[in-house]
Amino acid sequence: MDYAALSRQHVLHALRRPSSLIFQRAQGSRMWDIDGKMYLDTMSGSAGPGMVGHAHPAVGEAVARQMAQLPSVNLLHDSTTLIEFCAKMASLAPKGMSKTFLCTGGGEAIEAAIKFAMRVTGRVEVLSLSGAYHGQSLATMGLGGMPALRKWMPGAVRWPNFRQIPSADTYRPLLGETPDSCAAAIHALEADLDSASSCQVAALVMEIVQGPNGHSVFEADYYAGVQRVCRERQVLLIVDEVQTGLCRCGTTWACDIFDVRPDILVIGKALGGGFPIGAFLTRPELIPEGLESEPWHMLTFMNQPLAAAAALAVLDIMEKEQLSERAKALGAQFTQKFKTLARRYDVIGDVRGPGLFIGVDFVEDRSTKAPATAACRKAWEFALDKGLITQFGGFGTNVYKFKPPLTTTKEDFERMLEISEEMVAFIQDEVDREKNASPLEVPAGVGE
Template sequence: MPAVYGQQDLVLDHGEGVRLWDVDGNEFLDAVAGIAVVNTGHSHPKVVDAVQEQVANYVQSSYYFYHEPMADLLQTLTEQSPGDLKNTFFGNSGTEAVEGAIKLAKKATGSSEFISLRGSFHGRTPGSMALTGQNKYTHTFHPHMPGAYKIPSPNYYRYGDRFEDENEFSKWAAEQVREVIKYDSNDDIAAVVVEPIQGEGGVIVPPENYLPYLKEICEEEDILFVADEVQTGMGRTGELFAVDHWDVEPDIMTVAKGIASGVPFGLFMGTEEVSSTMDPADHYTTYGGNPLACAAANATFDVIDEEDLVENAASVGRDALDRLEGMEADYDIIGDVRGKGLLIGVEIVSDSDSHEPAEEIAKTVRTQAHEQNLLVSRCGTHGNVIRLSPPLTVSDEEMGEMLDRLEDALSIATKGQ
């Protein structure tokens, strides 16, 4: 079906670490990582061994029965997840995780309305599309789930110029929750759903106080705080989960993408208080929590821990941002550089003074990066942000090589102006 988009002229054959090869033997550095999925790198031996062993043992059991890989993973999640998150439901994707979180929030609160952010992305099924704050993904599929309200994105680069500083902007942006409650809702808000760092929205890192303010307002208004960690979880941002940067404790959290190194998997978690409201048969899945996916996830956690990939993401990411900020000074088409860990965005503009989004130039940068055998993705509400999300195994030298190739692409795109 012609439903997908953005497919490039590249037929992949195999991968190893941060590198991919096509069927013609061409080698590429991969700064896409399956869209922030293969955090342990392509075909990590420990993950491969775990998957092969589980396939040889048995693949599917259904939720009717317990199995050891599931028990091990549940224990790990309980120990390593932020705050008081304790109970987990396994599914197959990020979108499923968000849909499950919606049901859990409704059941726990008895309310049916939600607040999310403009510029957000939560999935492509009806409930998750209702939360997604980008019409380019949702407009042809209205009407969505009713009672889904949007507040401004904490995008200080785009919207902060009329505020005295980031702290004032953070307070204003978070206080929009109360504005929705007062003027828009039917006084029936179940939860605020937020990506700690907006991914598809353009790698929007909120100002330092934004998420703590938002969480405080949720507590004062007696509504749940849902952290969508589908793209930001599993060490991607230099913490195991991005909310840990701000010491914010979610009531519900979704995880997918990087949790199983490419084996389809997604989950949502809740605190004991929230989760205990669910009754048997309130939710179910055929493939969720299958032994193969759980084995891959267990191996992924092991690799992240044994190879210190969270700290590697933080360290390599800091150095990459430093170099990209130097490029920002050299290239007028770079309006902003931002990110945490190995989730980095380079916003492409017509010129750095106007901030005018330049989608066509961004397309050229991505095309020229491909010509330099570097794979990057493009995101943002205006389609003008080059996103770098390489495997967390990337070394300083490999990242340096990626940035060399990106700079070549930027140079070519600049000369074309």
């Protein structure tokens, strides 16, 4: 069967590239294409089964049992599996967050959380941060703060009640590299909330670590300041941990690292072990009287037992295999490796991120921090040829986003490091070659 031809004829793609592959099977951190070539997956934390790896038998068995017993329930009713899952989440959640809403994806969970916040507060405006990513639906794209993605909104749609405020990026501060850049970002939030429309702001949505923006991590003072300002003005804090939650950052929740206490916590991706899933958690005292009998948010597959069964299996694996500790250990190994490489390769501008949620910022020049965009585009192809599935993100598509399954074996992890080092050398060579190119070697169109 000619899968490539059938794909071109019948599959409607998004973000397709000429070198995109067709996979047939996977196990753990390994994936095999239709020609039998094996690849190591360093990005499953953002676009796949996440922490437990591909095809974990415990997840498959749990879903199969549930499918044979009770695959779905009308949304008017509960299932025993759903109740067990929600009770388990309450035992793992930040203090006081004992109510869970289950749906089919992270972006969907963000939308549900926003609707919930609007219903709770009676307000209709929502703030998010520059560099944010919260999904690709019409509503969540309106919350996004990455220009490269916002431009794809159909008809340049902009929701007037959704707006961005400057974040406190520590590597490329939007408000200038000054000792007071963090304070300036907090002041920008205060100024927005103190404007004429401040009484209409229901919530601020934020990621603890901005994954698609290149794993941007803020200062502890920024998280503290955001919480203070939101509490003072009775604005709900929605924390998006779709990418960072459930051990990825070396703790159950990334918000624990910076002592952030959300009003609403959104999760997804890793929670399903490959099964489509999303959820948000909140405190029962926030729930208005009568809300749970209203059609405030309805989905065919909300609170379904199949998703709950997959999630229960993942949470069990998380605890039995001590994935928080694995994230810390593997993340420390990778970070130390790349900080050592930074002494030899000046294209490494920054290495950041907690646990095994790491971004390596490649630059053309450390002083200007100009993104090594062209070299990184070629590096993606280079790594793929070597058998490594990678992802580059950030404003300049120049940040190597390293987040393999937390169950990655020692052998596979060391091979990931080996190919990653080869990729660094390749990027350095590309950047040096571009710098040293004579006028006759400059590609056509550059400078025109």
